Amino acid sequence: MIGVVVVSHSPALAHAAVDLALQMVPGEKPAIAIAAGAGEGLIGTDATAVSAAIDEVASPEGVLVIMDLGSAVMSAEMALDFRSSEAEVRLSSAPFVEGILAAVVTAAGGGSLDDVDREARGALEPKISMLGGAPAPEIATPDVAAPDGTASAASVAERAPAGLSADLTIINSDGLHARPAATLVSTLAGFDAKLTVVNTRSGTGPVAANSLIGLLSLGAKSGDVLTVAASGAQAAEALAKVTELVTEGFGEV
Template sequence: MSVGIVVVSHSRALAEAAVELANIMVHADAPSIAIAAGLDDGGFGTDATQIMSAIEEVDGGDGVVIFVDMGSAVMSAQTAIELLDSDARILSAPFVEGITAGMVAAATGADLAQVVKLAEGSLNAKAQAVGDDFASESGEGCCGNGGCCAADNSTATSVPVPSSATSVHGSESAACEADVEIINEIGLHARPAGKLAQLVSEYDAVVEISCDGRESVEADSMMDLMALGATFGQTLHVRASGAQKEEALAAVLEFVRSGMGE
């Protein structure tokens, strides 16, 4: 099973388009997802009874998250939860980015807390890209000053890829790390970032990636990977720790060297 996802919107077309876009980024079995959007007569609005049915449809026991567009969508979702006596979570995540991050995370088997964390931190990539100077409340994700996503090709350096990973001993446990150059023309954009996040989730390891010396991000977050702004010819520094660190590092290096599936 996986965390269930409910999408609540005033517009059926908007909800369906957001889910369709998010599905492009899911490279495994899609999580359980239900849409509660629009009124029965085809008009705009939200309906608590629709949302109740959607929650019951996707609740497989691992938790349910609800994405809402605005205004009365929140009130309708709250009413549905109260009537069902459900522990479903209404998220304040941005609608499109949150649904995408949540679906990718749920598809990889992330638990409720991780789905919530990744969805609610999904605005970071856009904030960094446009130069907003703030960090998420949790302090997770990309750096708060825009540094790690300002991909400046003029300062990019070509770092040779070592033939084997280097073992680094920290204060807690050993980690493995290596550098790898991006060879696909578009770089680490949405589709490869989603694939990479899903790949990393398959290993019992924590994988962190930085780009040409910029602050590292956790590689299980598609949105944080996109925030790196890594492009063709730039170098990714990959660091892995945990029980399957060597396997995870090798898998990431192979993925990047092979063109990230493109």
């Protein structure tokens, strides 16, 4: 599991963002270190504190560093020269709060450094799409998709092995928001299977079911039907678990 370092001018901001992200991870959590403030209650960042944080969570899988603004970026860049660990370290351009949430959930799901960085950097795209901004770029889409990045429920079902797809209705009053989406991502980490999801109301998808940002980009509301297709050695078990989660409202209903 990769390590995550959070660099901020404000300890209160950093701890609040990390606490929010950890609430989305029901099981094993990645190693997270916070380097925030300039000491003695001062707002700012310290390169030596950042380097110590990197060494604290360094693992063979790598370390992702997420920064808030300004000198936090410069401190993180300087910290790379001070650290003693040899793990691969990547400084992410991810948005601070949304990026931390996406990174923590994806890391907890066993994502690689590339996976975690991609999810963190794309963390604003669902919000941009919902508020009518520029179209979201391709995010963790499966290998086969229509030219416009969408697919119908029927086309997804046709590509799946016989019997390994299901149409599931979202019953949560708030739809497939961050918490149930994170639960789904974390749950699928335990299965040797690949699942894709399409929102049949909007035709959005398919997206990978182990991508938090991909799931949120579906914009699934209460009453929407999701077509979930599964393949792989544990496809049947994974699909059964997803069916259970959705039909039970992810424990919220």
